[in-house]
Amino acid sequence: MKYQRLYLRRITIEDAPVLFKWSQDPHYQITAGLEPYQDLLAAHKGAEIYAQRPYSFAVCLLKNNQMIGLVELYERGTVPGEFLQTKDLGFMLDRDFENRGYMTEALTILFDYAFDDLNQRELWAKTFDFNTRSQSLLERLGFVYQYTVDLSVLARYGMVHDEKYYLLKRSKWHKIKANTKA
Numbered sequence: 001m002k003y004q005r006l007y008l009r010r011i012t013i014e015d016a017p018v019l020f021k022w023s024q025d026p027h028y029q030i031t032a033g034l035e036p037y038q039d040l041l042a043a044h045k046g047a048e049i050y051a052q053r054p055y056s057f058a059v060c061l062l063k064n065n066q067m068i069g070l071v072e073l074y075e076r077g078t079v080p081g082e083f084l085q086t087k088d089l090g091f092m093l094d095r096d097f098e099n100r101g102y103m104t105e106a107l108t109i110l111f112d113y114a115f116d117d118l119n120q121r122e123l124w125a126k127t128f129d130f131n132t133r134s135q136s137l138l139e140r141l142g143f144v145y146q147y148t149v150d151l152s153v154l155a156r157y158g159m160v161h162d163e164k165y166y167l168l169k170r171s172k173w174h175k176i177k178a179n180t181k182a
Contacts, residue, residue: 001057001109006102008057008071008109011050015058016043018067019050022094031131032092055118059093059106068102069093071110076124085121087114091134107141112177115170122169129162142176143168 001008020043028034037043050056050070059069072090089110093103114120125143127134139145143166150162 001113002062003105003109005062006105006109007060007062008106008113009060011047011053011056011058011070013044013047013051015050015067016040016047019043019046022092025095027095028092031128031134032090033128034092055087055114057110059102068097069106071106073110073114073118073120073123085119087118087120087123089123089125091125103137104141107137111141111168111173115173120170122167125166125168126163127166129164135164135166138166138168141168142172144172 017040020037020040022028023034023037023043023046029036037046053072053074055073057071058067059071060067070090070092073087074090076086076088089107091103091107093106111123114123123143125134125138126149127138129148135145146165146167148162148164152162
């Protein structure tokens, strides 16, 4: 799946060093909930898990094939197939590539795939309440804030922030795409 400067590809075992690097950075642990890998072997196992997920993709630069981020669609609900036409969204971009429109481009590729190829009706995304950059990105892409979940009840497990939930419907995405082409 290609666009102007990027393409999405399946994650492979060869991505383990990049995943390991990101997992060691507290920035990604805090903003994306990325768990730190203890060593490169653990990162290899993590890469295997990503590779097995049907809708997990590496965000790569067309000019040099460098992996600069991740985008994913997750099943919603607790039972596989429970919400067949709706997915949860996950995304993360290497800090060295922020503020250049790369994630907007990567998510555009992913949303076109989700709505046009997978026939999804809606996409959901959540962010920690303090992650205003991700919230702004979601809103620019047409997501609408729906509700906040208070995670203070999970404080003993380290969850001290609230989560904000956003929704993007297929019909709205198609209107946005039509307006950008006009």
